Amino acid sequence: MGSTSVRTIAIVNQKGGCGKTTTAINLGAVAAARGIRTLLVDMDPQGHCAVGLGVPADGIEAGVVEAMLATHPDPHAFDRLWPVGRNLSLLPSTIMLALQESSEGELSRLADRDRRLSLALEALSPQYDLCLIDCPPSVGLLTFNALRASAEAIVPVETGYFAMQGAHRQRQTIEALVHRLSRPLACHMLPTLYDPASPLAIRILATLRQHFDDLLVPVQIREHESFRVAASMGQPVIEHDPTSQATRDMETLLEWLVANPPGESEPETLQSSQSNSRVAEIAQRVESGDQSSPEPPVPVTFGVEITNQGIRFRQPGQQEQAMSVCGDFNGWSVSATPMRFDPKIGAFEAVIALPPGQYRYQIAVDGRMHPDPYNKQQQSTDPDRPISVLQVEEAGG
Structure with missing residues (x-):
């Protein structure tokens, strides 16, 4: 990390439970341990960064709200910081942050309301090399402030069943916000809660590579109990268990970020060969669970596909789930067309012979229908309840 200017990264996802705050806290802690002067900014009204770092809520008298509402230059800029440890400071969230996106909030009434975080960080930036902003699980004024202040965004993507749908939505959301920013914003999708022993997670990761290869970080943050235990003790995992695989995952992510500074679209041609080989090595080690393993399997195509046998529906899943296809062709019955689980590919399949025409359908997972x-x-007439559409053409058409 260069010391001439601060590198500011927003960690954003409008879905909760994807590892956003876990990434912010623990990436910041491993960076600080490497001697990188790090500022962690909590833009989430829930204030989980303070909880995860052992900062008592009743001890926080001021934080990011006061920083954004202050006049500039701000003589009290550093007074609001909480020193978490060597090279790591927190600009905490307070309960007042939740009010700022409403019409009653003072922030929403300011003419430069979407630039207030940028102004607040200007006074702090000379003292730091890295700034990580933990965004709220929503898209609004607070998230837009975070993106306005950042040159990059990390989007944690949980490697579960709805990963693809969530990833597409996040990409669309980021693109819409970047359009409003009227400037580039480097976007990195980070696979999180990854289980290398799960066929589903392996297939989801392969599919994410297919669809988002240009954005996907070649590092996976695996699901570790160490993260939860450390958070419950108010510690980053590098302090709780410095030799754990959880710590190594975060160190690997930091290695990748250091080797890929913003504004360099092809970092492998600009970094030293030693640096790149190191990143490739640790990324492969993380993916394989620190053990030698064969190359990842050829990605399986999920969704709907026309085959010689008929229309094939294929979805990733776990064997204990019940999955079926329901649509115009079977009276929207969740039991008429069950999907069979194939453990070799970690996916459910059903093949249906359908005549030419347009069909609406959904996938039923444990009795609940989803697009x-x-x-x-x-x-769909209801944007919150979309229905998938399939077009079967005439043979040779």
Whole structure:
């Protein structure tokens, strides 16, 4: 990390439970341990950064709200910081942050309301090499302030069943916000809660590579109990268990970020060969669980596909789940067309012979219907309840 200017990264996802705050806290802690002067900014009204770092809520008298509402230059800029440890400071959230996106909030009434975090960080930036902003699980004024202040965004993507649907939505959201910013913003999708022993997670990761290869970080943050235990003790995992795989995952992510500074679209041609070989080595080590293993399997295509046998529906899942296809062709019955689980590919399949025409359908997972997250063709009168659409053409058409 260069010391001439601070590198500011927003960690953003409008979905909760994807590892956003875990990434912010623990990436900041491993960076600080490497001697990188790090500022962690909590833009989430829930204030989980303070909880995860053992900062008592009743001890926080001021934080990011006061920093954004202050006049500039701000003589009290550093007074609001909480020194968490060597090279690591927290600009905490307070309960007042939740009010700022409403019409009653003072922030929402300011003419430069979307630039207030940028102004607040200007006074602090000379003292830091890295600034990580933990965003709220929503898209609003607070998130837009974070992106306005950042040159990069990390989007944690949980490697579960709805990963593809969530990843597409996050990309669309980021693109819409970047359009409003009227400037580039480097976006990195980070696979989180990854289980290398799960066929589902392996297939999801392969599919994410297919669809988001240009954005996907070649590092996976695996699901570790160490993260939860450390958070419950108010410690980053590097302090709780410095030799754990959880710590190594975060160190690997830091290595990748250091080797890929912003504004360099092809870092492998600009970094030293030693640095790149190191990043490739540790990324492969993380993915393989620190053990030698064969190359990842060829990605399986999920969604709907026309085959010689008929229309094949394929969805990733776990064997204990119940999955079926329901649509116009079977009276929307959740039991008429069950999907069979194939443990070799970690996915459910069903093949249906359908005559030419347009069909609406959904995937039923344990009795609950959802649109096919791997089919972009959708229609619905209710935008919150889209229905997937399939077009079967005439043979030779």
